[in-house]
Amino acid sequence: MAASSNSSLSGSSVSSDAEEYQPPIWKSYLYQLQQEAPRPKRIICPQEVENRPKYYGREFHGIISREQADELLGGVEGAYILRESQRQPGCYTLALRFGNQTLNYRLFYDGKHFVGEKRFESIHDLVTDGLITLYIETKASEYISKMTTNPIYEHIGYATLLREKVSRRLSRTKTESRKASVTSEENTPVEKITSLVRRAALTQNDNHFNYEKAHNFKVHTFRGPHWCEYCANFMWGLIAQGVRCSDCGLNVHKQCSKYVPNDCQPDLKRIKRVYCCDLTTLVKAHNMQRPMVVDICIREIEARGLKSEGLYRVSGFTEHIEDVKMAFDRDGDKADISASLYPDINIIAGALKLYFRDLPIPVITYETYSKFIEAAKISNPDERLEAVHEVLMLLPAAHYETLRYLMIHLKKVTLNEKENFMNAENLGIVFGPTLMRPPEDSTLTTLNDMRYQKLIVQILIENEDVLF
Secondary structure (H helix, E strand, C coil): CCCCCCCCCCHHHHHHHHHHCCCCCCECHHHHHHHHCCCCEECCCCCCCCCCCCCCCCCEEEECCHHHHHHHHCCCCCEEEEEECCCCCCCEEEEEEECCEEEEEEEEECCCEECCCCCECCHHHHHHHHHHHHHHHHHCHHHHHCHHHCCCHHHCCCCHHHHHHHHHHHCCCCCCCCCCCCCCCCCCHHHHCCHHHHHHHHHCCCCCCCCCECCCEEEECCCCCCECCCCCEECCCCCCCEEEECCCCCEECCCHHHCCCCECCCCHHHCCCCCCCCHHHHHHHCCCCCCHHHHHHHHHHHHHCCCCCCCCCCCCCHHHHHHHHHHHHHHHHHCCCCCCCCCCHHHHHHHHHHHHHHCCCCCECHHHHHHHHHHHCCCCHHHHHHHHHHHHCCCCHHHHHHHHHHHHHHHHHHCCHHHHCCCHHHHHHHHHHHHECCCCCCHHHHHHHHHHHHHHHHHHHHCHHHHC
């Protein structure tokens, strides 16, 4: 089923690729088991029960014992009732017949019904999902435990024609102009194909910057049958059958998500904005080395603002900075931040600083924050520099590249200190808390660390040619 690793995506090879690539074999065993699972059978109470909770129906039988519940179920597979506990009035139990025995579950309601993590609109849906899960886990426990041992994930390379469309749309060179709008995409057949096809195309696209990025998996309810794109098995249940990457759309079982490599290729149509977007997600989605905001703002500042007094220290007009932010969110790399619109260079500098402040994960990441602070506390300058260099190597590639590019720029700012009065120490005061934040949201920690934050940025600027 796997394709040759050096297969071309060019149009001339479509016919040969079409013979090589085969659709993955979506495994039907678990789907068949779901179809075979017992169906819920509600046992209705013949008389009206006083004090019945308004969110329960006629399946509620009031205060009865386990033995009485067992008798009411009559040994019918899938039969269920609700009862109030004799020992704990006000507590409710779902009694469900499965596997020739009566199972009792503590039942909760907070606007939705639940016995575990999943929340359901109705008791009927809860029982249906429960019976499916019980049946599949009983019949296929060994099969489920081995689902991840032979994944299709690394062998995907099928649907060449669609894959070629993806490649044409997503492959962009470093000098090629990119799409103007970040928030909208033309409606093409590409949107209907799986994230695996996108990944196959991007994996073989030499122009795509190879930054590692973990998937952003979130529990998802799939409407209609869905199969895991890691193990090719059916995702069973009524709701929350698996997880979906909110950046690239990959759909997998929750247990399979632990084995998926950090190879997320974000899809532009899922990236709704530029500011407040994860840095690696943004650069991978736009196939850039660095965030467009950083490149465009720095280019504009170096063209007309390096000698501006108090550059980065003097604040621009807040409303105009917000306008620049909105322009990037709306127009992406086509945003107009020229002097004709924004003659005050402090607005552009402010927009750049705001971009860094709005990052959900700072340029200097939470994971490396304490290591940088510890490095700053070393008294010996040579040892301190070596320690800073070692921590820099721990940064994610996109964060490292962005920081490198910024430090080269800030070094240029310091070379114009006679006119702008901004040396490395002054810039460290401005950019320290902008580029690095403590993992815990503690004002005290931030205040205690400010001088070390300043020192780290100062060291990075003064030694950018050595450190990067």
